[in-house]
Amino acid sequence: MRSVFWEAGSLHLIDQRRLPASLELKSYTRSADAASAIRDMVVRGAPAIGVTAAFGLALAARESGAGGRDDLIHDLQAAGTMLKAARPTAVNLGWAIDRILERARAYAGTSDEVRAYVLEQAQLMADEDVEINRRMAQYGAGLIGDGDTIIHHCNTGALAAVDWGTALGAIRMAHEAGKRVHVLVDETRPRLQGARLTAWELEQYRIPYEIITDGMAGHFLRRGEVQEVMFGADRLASNGDVANKIGTYMLALAARDNDVPAYAVVPTSSIDFSLSDGSLIPIEERDPAEVLEIEVAGQRSAPEHARARNPAFDITPGRLISAIVTENGIVRPPYVENLPAVRPA
């Protein structure tokens, strides 16, 4: 099952907030609800929210009462703006919406033909995403040796994309190729995508793993127990600076301090060639409740009136990234010079 798919006139999403306790599907028939699903993280992961937004445009096309083609394009643009605002950091969201809008504008046809075309393009993007992820996974798997232990941050698996995923896709591909791999799963506070989603996926694939707290990664790296560190990215700048789930920067620092390679596995759609460096990437600040609501044995951890900060992403400087794995090949530093080679035509 894909984590994002269209069936019987509706967008369907695996509700990632409910895993691993239960595997539940949610279906959406309105574009505003698709935007809420992205904002509330029913669906998360840069590739997955890009494709969700594409289907969101298909919903918007159907909602629009526009009789004329131009009015429909106008309504689609408004829906695109709303969908883009759902989450600011991942560039795939904007990339997916812009691509669909651009193609819709260029498509000669009646409003109903444009409606059908937008859905067709969203479906094409979903199918392409699976293929892109598979190619990335193959490149990434080549970096993993038989018997390796890999530290993985957040969730970058099939749930984070349409299928396969990015960094976790590479680990899965290595496993399916017969390599023995062991994964130390960063639990990834505050939303625990590692402990919840990555652990759940690894169980499906029967890949051995152990959950660690984010602060433990350095300990295992220093002990020489780890051969690779792998993560995805929500947006890359053209100098190789990586915006990814909060905690990635400290993990990459610990990898570098121990001469262990840190790989960012990302589709080229996550590379924002318009940005010279990562300081220009907007960092989403989420509800502090995500930090404060953690419980042990039903008891909330923080004092009643405690305050918290909650940046959802951080910037890892390109100098700490050993290689960037894309669907068009593996890129090594210097990134300013070498990233353009994988840029799609």
Add this chain to the structure above:
Amino acid sequence: MRSVFWEAGSLHLIDQRRLPASLELKSYTRSADAASAIRDMVVRGAPAIGVTAAFGLALAARESGAGGRDDLIHDLQAAGTMLKAARPTAVNLGWAIDRILERARAYAGTSDEVRAYVLEQAQLMADEDVEINRRMAQYGAGLIGDGDTIIHHCNTGALAAVDWGTALGAIRMAHEAGKRVHVLVDETRPRLQGARLTAWELEQYRIPYEIITDGMAGHFLRRGEVQEVMFGADRLASNGDVANKIGTYMLALAARDNDVPAYAVVPTSSIDFSLSDGSLIPIEERDPAEVLEIEVAGQRSAPEHARARNPAFDITPGRLISAIVTENGIVRPPYVENLPAVRPA
């Protein structure tokens, strides 16, 4: 109220597992129960468990049916061995027990006089601990500027000692001296000593703070929002390598990468001059359930059969420590040369 104290023939401890939800005292009349309290982390923090063990010896002295002085010393040594085994990493535990045993052996008196003497020595150690902590706090406060933001890891406050504490004592002392300070509190997974205990203490002192997840520290350091990083230590090697709560190493790396000083605030009783470097410090591995049992909205995060690792401490190399603050002054690198200057006579 002290976090560890003797009253009416019993050892009393604040139950640190129950904070911040409720402030509860537990009392102990048997040495084996004092050891369990250390193991189960009713009491934690290197200075606090040292003093708890000292009172544990006083309980052992009372329990012993020995009529002769030598038999009593023998029983005390057995109790000391049991108490030392409660937690392996913090050296204060062994230091406190060895000091009491050594003095008891040197003390000329009947078995009942030795019993009274052991309690007296434990009480003396508790009183000295407060004074040592106050002096450390004064030295440490001098490193904090007016208006500074400090990242603090784990809990190192009054709860971690008899009173005042180490790193948090320094922050409190700066605040009481009229400096405006702001604390970013590492929640400190897996046991959340930051979110639970440090946040609770800071509320008592009316020091402004915000809780962050451990993986966020690098983000705030890179943004230039932080002037100092401060933590305690469970054991120092003679080269300045610091064993401290898991996550300290990654925090110190992030501080160094941003030229922010990282200070270890430690009593000289935590310095193990017998060890040339940190690789010789035993690292306690605790129950994986501490990692796995985390819940959000009553729902356990990890899959049912998930496994986890749980090293309770890590080693931060001395090269990442900007200064070591002790009750006998501030020590700068090179530590092999400079630490002996603060060694007690």
